[in-house]
Amino acid sequence: MKEDRRIKRTREKIRETFALLIEEKGLDAVTVKDLTERADFNRGTFYLHYQDKYDLLEKSEEEVIRGITAISDSIGYNDPSSWADSARMHPSATAYFEFLKQHGNFLKAVMGPKGDPSFQDKLKKLMIGNIKKAAGGKTLPHGDYIMAFMVSAHLGVVQHWLDTGMKETPEQMAGLLTAMNKYGPLKSGGLTS
Amino acid sequence: MKEDRRIKRTREKIRETFALLIEEKGLDAVTVKDLTERADFNRGTFYLHYQDKYDLLEKSEEEVIRGITAISDSIGYNDPSSWADSARMHPSATAYFEFLKQHGNFLKAVMGPKGDPSFQDKLKKLMIGNIKKAAGGKTLPHGDYIMAFMVSAHLGVVQHWLDTGMKETPEQMAGLLTAMNKYGPLKSGGLTS
DNA sequence: AGAGTTAATCAACACAGTGTCTATTATAAG
DNA sequence: CTTATAATAGACACTGTGTTGATTAACTCT
Known part of the structure; x- marks a missing residue:
């Protein structure tokens, strides 16, 4: 059966x-x-x-969330002090972008301006949860703001990628993101030395 | 009359x-x-x-947008190469946060997880427009991604501030933001040297 | 304070979409 | 081929919409 x-x-x-x-x-x-x-x-x-439109939304979103969680688990949680190490971060980030690309249509819609803001909220909470796991109990002054900054920035980049038709490859996106993380947007834009 | x-x-x-x-x-x-x-x-x-719920939404949002635009105009548009100069950026950023605080209730709702995603989109476009004006025609490789990164990051910080009840003063927020901009989130968190 | 203006109320309207149901038909599994 | 069950079609009461017309209440201005 x-x-x-x-x-x-x-x-x-x-x-x-x-x-x-x-x-x-x-x-x-x-x-x-x-x-x-x-x-x-x-x-x-x-x-x-x-049950209704929201049930459909919920279940579609959860499928994506579960996929992301699976990737996080398989990659493991690296200590934040290693995040500037692009050689290590790059492959992980690539895996995420590959997954996102698979669900590109749905994600573009649901993360777009006419989509569901609560989905982004869920993603942010998930990412912050991962960061905290990786940090292993350690905290920082203004840590919550730093996480809000990073997590939103990353999602913003993903959104723009989806919105413009995913022209860059997952590898390129992973590279871009790790660079901006490491140097800050201003520096990676060449605006400060 | x-x-x-x-x-x-x-x-x-x-x-x-x-x-x-x-x-x-x-x-x-x-x-x-x-x-x-x-x-x-x-x-x-x-x-x-x-006319309906969406007309109300539209008009409420526009009021805020107009307020922000007014601040932008009164501050003027600084060349991006000066953005790392905290002494200059700080007062401008403070003005924005003061305005946001005035509309705190509405903004918290509309930028929250049950709010209107198109409003954030409008804000992002507005901010990006300002950046472009300030840059005066100059562009950068991956400039669009860098802008998406920055603008989203900033909004994320604002969101978190609103969501947690605006405990920090506008001045403190302005300081935090300029620091994260300048050094990147990792460095300002003390995770890299 | 009073006359004129207009905002707010109240009840009724046809209309859209919802979620549930029953009986029937079509299609898949074994 | 038989059995199970997914999909269809139509009807149901219900909720919220946006508009209207007649009435009441509150404000403005002199």
């Missing part, structure tokens, strides 16, 4: 159309009616799979 | 309650019915002032 092909087909179509519609009219404005009409199946069918 | 006090009172109550409800149940879930019941006036009255 494997999983019915019909289910897989329907769910895939739902999620695909969902990303499309978020991009098109914004998450708020997407209705179940819209979605099912566009994907060309009965409205009732939607409710066979998800 | 000055402006009717009733109008001012109603609009203020609307906006105040709006921020409250966004915080409480999220922008998506806020209904005009909610809003007017909570603010204790007739639902029809709302439509005397705004």
